[in-house]
Amino acid sequence: MENILAHAQKVAEDAEVFVVTAEETEVHFEANRLKQLQSRQQTSVALRIIKGGRLGYATTTSLDRVNEIVDDAVETARFGMTARFRLPAPSSYPEVAIVDTSVASVPTETMIGLGEEMIGPVTTHTPGIICEADISKGTISVRILNSRGGQAGYQKSFFSLGIEGNLTQDTDMLFVGEMESSCHPVTDTRPVTDAVLQQLELAKHRASVPGKSLPVVFTPNGVASAILAPLMAAFNGRTVLQGASPIGDKLGRPVFDTKLSLWDDPTVAYRPGSRPCDDEGTPSQRTPLVERGTVAHFLYDLQTAALAGTSSTGNGSRGHGGLPAPAPTAFTIAPGSTTFAEMIQDMKEGLVIEQLMGASQSNVLGGEFSGNVLLGFKVENGTIVGRVKDTMVSGNIYQMMKQIAGLSREVKWVGGFLQTPYLYFPGVAVASKT
Amino acid sequence: MTSIEYASGELAELLKKADVDYMEARLEESQSSHITYRGQELESIGRTTAVGGNVRALVKGGWGFFSFNSFEELADKVDRAIKQARLVGSQKSRLAPVNATVDSVPWEGARNPVTIPLAEKKQLLDEYNEIIGRTAGIQTSTIGYTDSHKKTVFLSSAGSFIEQERADVALRLAAIAARDGEVQQVGLSLGSLGDFNAIQHLHGQVAEMARRSVVLLSAPQVAGGEYTVVLDPVLAGVFVHEAFGHLSESDFVYENAQLRNIMTLGKQFGGAHLNIVDSAAMPRLRGSYRYDDEGVPATKTYLIREGKLVGRLHSRETAARMKEPPTGNARAVSYRHPPIVRMSNTYIEPGDVSFEDMIADIKEGIYAKNWYGGTTSMEMFTFSAGEAYMIRNGKIAETLRPVVLTGNVFTTLQNIDAIGNDLEMNQGGGCGKGAQSPLPVANGSPHIRIRHCLIGGK
Numbered sequence: 001m002e003n004i005l006a007h008a009q010k011v012a013e014d015a016e017v018f019v020v021t022a023e024e025t026e027v028h029f030e031a032n033r034l035k036q037l038q039s040r041q042q043t044s045v046a047l048r049i050i051k052g053g054r055l056g057y058a059t060t061t062s063l064d065r066v067n068e069i070v071d072d073a074v075e076t077a078r079f080g081m082t083a084r085f086r087l088p089a090p091s092s093y094p095e096v097a098i099v100d101t102s103v104a105s106v107p108t109e110t111m112i113g114l115g116e117e118m119i120g121p122v123t124t125h126t127p128g129i130i131c132e133a134d135i136s137k138g139t140i141s142v143r144i145l146n147s148r149g150g151q152a153g154y155q156k157s158f159f160s161l162g163i164e165g166n167l168t169q170d171t172d173m174l175f176v177g178e179m180e181s182s183c184h185p186v187t188d189t190r191p192v193t194d195a196v197l198q199q200l201e202l203a204k205h206r207a208s209v210p211g212k213s214l215p216v217v218f219t220p221n222g223v224a225s226a227i228l229a230p231l232m233a234a235f236n237g238r239t240v241l242q243g244a245s246p247i248g249d250k251l252g253r254p255v256f257d258t259k260l261s262l263w264d265d266p267t268v269a270y271r272p273g274s275r276p277c278d279d280e281g282t283p284s285q286r287t288p289l290v291e292r293g294t295v296a297h298f299l300y301d302l303q304t305a306a307l308a309g310t311s312s313t314g315n316g317s318r319g320h321g322g323l324p325a326p327a328p329t330a331f332t333i334a335p336g337s338t339t340f341a342e343m344i345q346d347m348k349e350g351l352v353i354e355q356l357m358g359a360s361q362s363n364v365l366g367g368e369f370s371g372n373v374l375l376g377f378k379v380e381n382g383t384i385v386g387r388v389k390d391t392m393v394s395g396n397i398y399q400m401m402k403q404i405a406g407l408s409r410e411v412k413w414v415g416g417f418l419q420t421p422y423l424y425f426p427g428v429a430v431a432s433k434t
Numbered sequence: 435m436t437s438i439e440y441a442s443g444e445l446a447e448l449l450k451k452a453d454v455d456y457m458e459a460r461l462e463e464s465q466s467s468h469i470t471y472r473g474q475e476l477e478s479i480g481r482t483t484a485v486g487g488n489v490r491a492l493v494k495g496g497w498g499f500f501s502f503n504s505f506e507e508l509a510d511k512v513d514r515a516i517k518q519a520r521l522v523g524s525q526k527s528r529l530a531p532v533n534a535t536v537d538s539v540p541w542e543g544a545r546n547p548v549t550i551p552l553a554e555k556k557q558l559l560d561e562y563n564e565i566i567g568r569t570a571g572i573q574t575s576t577i578g579y580t581d582s583h584k585k586t587v588f589l590s591s592a593g594s595f596i597e598q599e600r601a602d603v604a605l606r607l608a609a610i611a612a613r614d615g616e617v618q619q620v621g622l623s624l625g626s627l628g629d630f631n632a633i634q635h636l637h638g639q640v641a642e643m644a645r646r647s648v649v650l651l652s653a654p655q656v657a658g659g660e661y662t663v664v665l666d667p668v669l670a671g672v673f674v675h676e677a678f679g680h681l682s683e684s685d686f687v688y689e690n691a692q693l694r695n696i697m698t699l700g701k702q703f704g705g706a707h708l709n710i711v712d713s714a715a716m717p718r719l720r721g722s723y724r725y726d727d728e729g730v731p732a733t734k735t736y737l738i739r740e741g742k743l744v745g746r747l748h749s750r751e752t753a754a755r756m757k758e759p760p761t762g763n764a765r766a767v768s769y770r771h772p773p774i775v776r777m778s779n780t781y782i783e784p785g786d787v788s789f790e791d792m793i794a795d796i797k798e799g800i801y802a803k804n805w806y807g808g809t810t811s812m813e814m815f816t817f818s819a820g821e822a823y824m825i826r827n828g829k830i831a832e833t834l835r836p837v838v839l840t841g842n843v844f845t846t847l848q849n850i851d852a853i854g855n856d857l858e859m860n861q862g863g864g865c866g867k868g869a870q871s872p873l874p875v876a877n878g879s880p881h882i883r884i885r886h887c888l889i890g891g892k
Binding site for chain 1: 468469470472473475476477478479480481482483484485486496497498499500501502503504514518519521522524552553556573574610612615616617618619658659660685689690692693696770772806807808809811812813814815816817818835836838840842844886888889890891892
């Protein structure tokens with residue numbers, strides 16, 4: 001790593017080397033049976049240089065390819081964006097607990113046992129259901145070095161387990177599922193299986209909804225499948241800088257219901273999205289995005305922040321092997337004062353959305369979503385009466401979030417990147433097959 | 435000799451000695467470049483080289499898989515995969531037989547896209563971006579270009595040794611219009627099996643795309659409900675991929691007794707005019723290849739013929755378990771993943787209805803064009819159109835905001851009542867399944883008409 005940096009410094013004004021090594025083991029169950037064990041050892045090396053004031057960038061899979069990666073970065077720097085930022089000088093980082101050394105020593109046999117523990121109750125509850133289950137664990141090590149003396153690094157452990165079930169009856173297919181992740185070993189399978197069993201119970205009966213505007217509750221999984229993508233795009237500093245975020249010019253203005261508060265927080269202990277610094281070596285921080293309905297801030301990396309005349313929020317992420325770009329680490333929607341049960345009781349006729357399929361294939365930038373209810377339930381007179389099908393739910397989050405009927409006190413982590421309560425909206429467009 | 439050639443020699447010896455039912459290794463060496471723009475500014479330009487490999491062992495029906503970047507201590511890696519497979523296996527291993535093959539398939543293109551000077555690629559993208567930028571009403575744009583060239587060596591304990599090269603080019607452009615807090619966008623996606631020419635000379639299409647995104651700002655949103663819908667070849671291609679192609683992937687079917695019952699060969703799924711094919715053996719498309727990632731030769735597979743289910747897509751394992759011939763559809767996005775059952779080039783064969791006849795007797799319907807996205811849960815699918823128009827009294831009428839279509843595969847295939855004569859293959863999409871995305875595929879269809887299609891809306 002030092003070698004690549006030294007070489008790069010000879011040909012460029014500034015340079016930064018970013019190295020991730022990861023080791024992962026995954027136990028995979030297919031059709032209710034243990035099917036495959038999979039391990040990965042992975043190294044990726046990224047070099048970013050500033051040469052002639054411009055950014056050059058190259059990546060490879062081995063620290064030994066010193067000349068190649070430097071040459072590639074130099075070639076791209078002829079065309080790269082003008083660098084408006086300075087690489088971080090030595091800095092201090094917050095303490096973020098993200099390593100549990102006991103993850104590494106969880107035996108494969110124990111992971112296999114967790115899979116059996118998930119599949120057992122589900123197949124007993126619903127004979128004929130076909131389950132896939134995955135249990136994975138691993139460690140990630142990140143190191144960043146730059147020519148201004150900045151250096152950062154951390155290790156992280158992660159563990160996750162999840163189950164998906166498919167029940168096919170004639171041509172009807174029901175999909176249920178739940179997962180949980182942590183930097184600690186996840187050894188209690190009950191929260192996951194309880195959630196799946198509840199979905200199966202609620203789906204036992206069928207119900208139909210009329211095509212009109214109806215009150216709708218999005219469960220935490222439902223929020224992730226429908227509402228998250230437009231929010232993530234809207235608060236991305238780069239979308240804002242481009243003028244493509246509908247709330248980009250609304251800083252300090254009330255845009256949402258005053259019940260809504262939202263922030264990004266990579267410092268929560270033992271969450272898989274947490275980290276002491278971002279992928280550029282900027283210290284992590286909690287960034288408020290919406291405070292009681294008012295737009296508070298956007299998410300930035302170094303370059304975007306410099307272009308926008310602000311500071312990085314520590315959200316520089318190298319998602320797809322490219323240069324760092326702003327991305328959330330863990331979106332958190334503040335809890336409200338009601339409960340999921342009270343929301344249901346409040347509805348005369350309405351819907352509960354657990355999974356909306358294809359919702360983010362719409363005009364996400366404009367805040368729109370439209371999807372097929374993959375898993376959702378009809379509510380009649382305060383009671384869930386059954387599962388709905390052949391139903392589409394569409395909306396615009398900017399219109400919907402102006403008036404939120406309620407947020408629950410219960411909050412849940414979804415997929416390690418979102419913490420949210422149940423969200424209740426008074427009227428959402430529903431179309432159904434007649 | 436390159437590092438993968440050295441390593442493949444060593445692995446060939448190790449596989450021969452392995453005490454397993456079956457074992458294979460896949461080594462890869464790739465180069466790629468990317469250029470992205472946001473608005474008028476180039477956002478990221480970079481080059482990537484990667485070297486990696488994996489070994490996969492089968493013992494008593496259980497698989498062990500190990501992937502790596504370092505080619506040191508290969509014997510340990512082979513051991514680890516074998517140990518994993520032993521821990522899993524408890525049944526009988528079953529794989530459809532294939533001949534051991536020694537072959538070398540070089541890339542046949544004229545110019546490796548990765549070695550084309552970055553200046554030339556940037557020049558082209560600059561031209562497109564300028565066209566978008568100077569369109570009145572446009573707020574901004576995004577452009578993503580990637581190319582890659584990959585050499586793969588596949589070897590198996592049965593004695594196969596197959597070297598293959600392939601290249602890929604993908605371009606996605608989007609024009610974003612904004613007014614009064616409203617944002618609308620229109621995109622264009624193209625790709626090819628490494629042929630850079632496929633993304634050149636698009637200036638007219640790019641201008642049209644930009645113009646349309648501005649028009650959308652004042653377009654009405656359709657009222658949700660059931661409509662008669664006509665799909666253009668691009669969107670119909672996405673439809674056949676999402677709605678039926680994924681259901682034809684046997685890994686979802688072979689252990690599911692209920693589904694096997696529904697998917698019995700010979701069952702009627704659509705009208706006698708409906709023929710659906712998957713063929714990696716078609717020349718020079720993004721989903722084309724000579725051998726799949728299990729070393730099985732590519733085939734042309736009829737999935738539906740004259741409305742009847744006649745075939746499905748297989749890996750060696752699913753073929754053996756369903757007692758059907760292997761089709762060469764086991765693919766992996768990279769050495770980091772084991773191969774799983776995937777589509778290649780999937781299309782509806784052309785019929786004989788002209789576009790004019792197709793819309794002539796529609797009183798009120800929707801003409802949906804262009805791809806924006808699509809997904810499936812097997813039974814239910816959704817896909818979204820980049821462009822949509824009302825059809826009124828047999829004529830194309832006003833522009834609509836983009837629409838999302840949804841349906842149940844079993845009824846929707848029956849509801850296709852007209853198939854056009856104008857087959858086109860689209861190569862702009864990438865397919866995602868499990869953690870493996872995007873896999874290069876091509877989809878195609880002529881214009882088709884579907885009755886009673888559910889559309890989301892206000």
